[in-house]
Amino acid sequence: MYRKLMAYIKEYKLASLLAPIFVSLEVVMEVLIPMMMAQIIDVGLANNNIPYVYKIGIIMMGMALVSLLFGALSGRYAAVASAGVAKNLRQAIYHKIQDFSFANIDKFSTSSLVTRLTTDVTNVQNAYQVIIRMLVRAPIMLVFALFMSFQLNARLSVIFLFVIPFLGIALYFIMTRAHPNFVKMFKKYDLVNLVVQENLTSIRTVKAYVREDYENKKFKNATGELQQYSINAEKILAFNSPIMQLSMYFTIIMISWFGAQFIIGGSMETGQLMSLFTYVTQILSSLMMISMSFVMVTMAKSSAERIVEVLDEESDLTNAASPLTQINDGSIEFKNVDFSYSKDPNNLALSQINIKIESGQTVGILGGTGSAKTSLVQMIPRLYDATNGQVLVGGQDVRDIDIETLRDNVAMVLQKNVLFSGTIKENLRWGDANASDADIIHACQLAQADEFIQSFPDKYDTILDQGGTNVSGGQKQRLCIARALLKKPKILILDDSTSAVDTKTDALIRKAFKEEIPNTTKIIIAQRVSSVEDADMIIVLDDGKINGIGTHEELLKTNAIYQEVYESQTKGDDQE
Incomplete structure (x- = not known):
């Protein structure tokens, strides 16, 4: 010592x-x-x-x-x-x-x-x-x-x-x-x-x-x-x-x-x-x-x-001896993946996950609280490693890719949105330190954040308090999405990141994604069916296992959990 x-x-x-x-x-x-x-x-x-x-x-x-x-x-x-x-x-x-x-x-x-x-x-x-x-x-x-x-x-x-x-x-x-x-x-x-x-x-x-x-x-x-x-x-x-x-x-x-x-x-x-x-x-x-x-x-x-x-203490996430420094595309594949936070094979948060996502696809993930939705996507940028099996990005095992390279190509808006003290512009440049003002404004327009930023007296030079406490939850979410978009990632993960915005704004954000970043693989974790119904693929998780995979129409016909969520939300909308 x-x-x-x-x-x-x-x-x-x-x-x-x-x-x-x-x-x-x-x-x-x-x-x-x-x-x-x-x-x-x-x-x-x-x-x-x-x-x-x-x-x-x-x-x-x-x-x-x-x-x-x-x-x-x-x-x-x-x-x-x-x-x-x-x-x-x-x-x-x-x-x-x-x-x-x-x-x-x-x-x-x-x-x-x-x-x-x-x-x-x-x-x-x-x-x-x-x-x-x-x-x-x-x-x-x-x-x-x-x-x-x-x-x-x-x-x-x-x-x-x-x-x-x-x-x-x-x-x-x-x-x-x-x-x-x-x-x-x-x-x-x-x-x-x-x-x-x-x-x-x-x-x-x-x-x-x-x-x-x-x-x-x-x-x-x-x-x-x-x-x-x-x-x-x-x-x-x-x-x-x-x-x-x-x-x-x-x-x-x-x-x-x-x-x-x-x-x-x-x-x-x-x-x-x-x-x-x-x-x-x-x-x-x-x-x-x-x-x-x-x-x-x-x-x-x-x-x-x-x-x-x-x-x-040695980090349990380390680079391979000769890590890969290039990612071919935004395709993702889970091969027989098990995951445990405690690394205990008898206490798995996820088990037998097999998913194949093509580059540029939009994928929705639905599931109840505790179904391990966040745990699933956190293995893509190697915030955690799979206990068993393989996670592949661009056809390469994430453990063979340089960690910095991998995370530069994966933008993730976490479930808990974090902003730092400083100006809006400084916070957004976390996504790209060299982003021009035009790039920043464009990203905010895609995230439906430009309108409320322009309403501030200092606009993009508005000072944010620690944690972004002087903006609303929905505004904070949109700023975090804009920050992620500035990375120009091959993979964009939104972990329940539009829960605090209204359905109209949610729809506009998804429309902008489809038109502006068609080649980026988009993974959207959501509680609302409306947030993922246009996705190319929807994954339904239940208790750490895949309960169903398909499009909105397919799951309405074949998946009981998806049907139940859809009907409960549709009835709620009708009652409103």
């Missing part, structure tokens, strides 16, 4: 090296200053040698300024290195997620991925800064201060040999008990983020159903569980400070007691005792820094494991 993370230091290796070098030089200056102070007391003041006091004092001031400079430089380089590593990690995770299939994203959940990109990377960033600065400074300070204290008085310094092992054992106990609680705590962070994300993205639904109290209760429960695991971890970490304070005061009392006797006995000077007190502070503050660093590193270890888990 650590080797994996080290690879993301990259261009920040120099800063990562300079930070500990400068902090080491800072420590050297700090450790020498108490020795100089002892010289002032025991030599300068004891002999009333004022010039000597001034001389040593000026040297000490110079050393303090140099120490300050080294400290500032180490802090700067540590900040640069840690922020750089965090930047590289976030970019790596983000790029990795872009290659994930829907199945990979489902495995982690969106809220968990957001937590790993934010909170977990921040924890690793803080820990890295601590490692290259504080965890370098503290051990060096400890060793140098111990060496200098033994130089001053070896007998008194033996006290440290009892205190340090005691602290080491205590810190080991604290760290090993706290880590499991941090692991559980970060899982609860994911849950809190999930609750917040669901509530904010669905706030209109929450308010429409007056579920604010329920959502507040759900959030309170999630944060309560997070609080409990945080308390459990902090209860253990709380022992850190009192143990450090106990050790510090014990050491100071012992040195004061024995040091006073040594001074009375004439085996120690007053200045040496004062310097020794400074070294006591340096040694114990070093141990305090080490303990605080281990707290942060322990917390960051849980975060690092979660980050590496994402970085090590």
